[in-house]
Amino acid sequence: MPVPSNQRKNRTRNRREEILGAARSLFFERGYHGTTVEQIAKRAGYSKRAVYLDFLNKDELFITVCAEGGERLFEKLNQIPREGISFESAIDQFVKTYIEYSRDHGEYYRMIFSEATPEIIANCSSALRERTAQLEHDNIDVVVQWIRRAIEEKQIREVDPWD
Numbered sequence: 001m002p003v004p005s006n007q008r009k010n011r012t013r014n015r016r017e018e019i020l021g022a023a024r025s026l027f028f029e030r031g032y033h034g035t036t037v038e039q040i041a042k043r044a045g046y047s048k049r050a051v052y053l054d055f056l057n058k059d060e061l062f063i064t065v066c067a068e069g070g071e072r073l074f075e076k077l078n079q080i081p082r083e084g085i086s087f088e089s090a091i092d093q094f095v096k097t098y099i100e101y102s103r104d105h106g107e108y109y110r111m112i113f114s115e116a117t118p119e120i121i122a123n124c125s126s127a128l129r130e131r132t133a134q135l136e137h138d139n140i141d142v143v144v145q146w147i148r149r150a151i152e153e154k155q156i157r158e159v160d161p162w163d
Contacts (some may be wrong), residue, residue: 005141016054028107054098059123070135087150
């Protein structure tokens with residue numbers, strides 16, 4: 001008897017999430033260079049071949065986990081008020097947010113800022129490369145918006161905020 005398509009989709013999604021969870025824990029424990037696809041597959045309870053059904057390669061798994069961390073950072077940065085605080089206070093909160101993030105999510109912080117390289121990102125699918133580029137842009141844009149406001153309010157001299 002054939003498996004209904006919604007059950008197949010759930011199994012595929014569950015497999016993907018289980019593999020991603022195993023990858024996350026291994027990358028947190030051992031880092032990028034200390035982790036293999038074979039280790040990820042074994043921890044998730046799948047074959048190495050099954051990993052490649054959902055992920056292009058180890059780099060794709062790694063950058064997917066990094067993107068999760070980048071999304072968490074973006075959520076934190078967006079909690080900083082955009083109105084009613086001075087430019088200096090906004091920058092101070094921005095720095096504090098990064099420090100708290102590095103403390104509370106040290107594994108993500110290490111992966112994003114120490115291990116993720118342009119070469120690893122280049123080995124990922126175009127969709128994931130676009131997702132990470134957009135995420136990086138969005139995180140930087142938080143500061144750009146504050147700089148634009150400070151320029152408009154004549155708190156700092158006119159500059160290109162993206163520079």
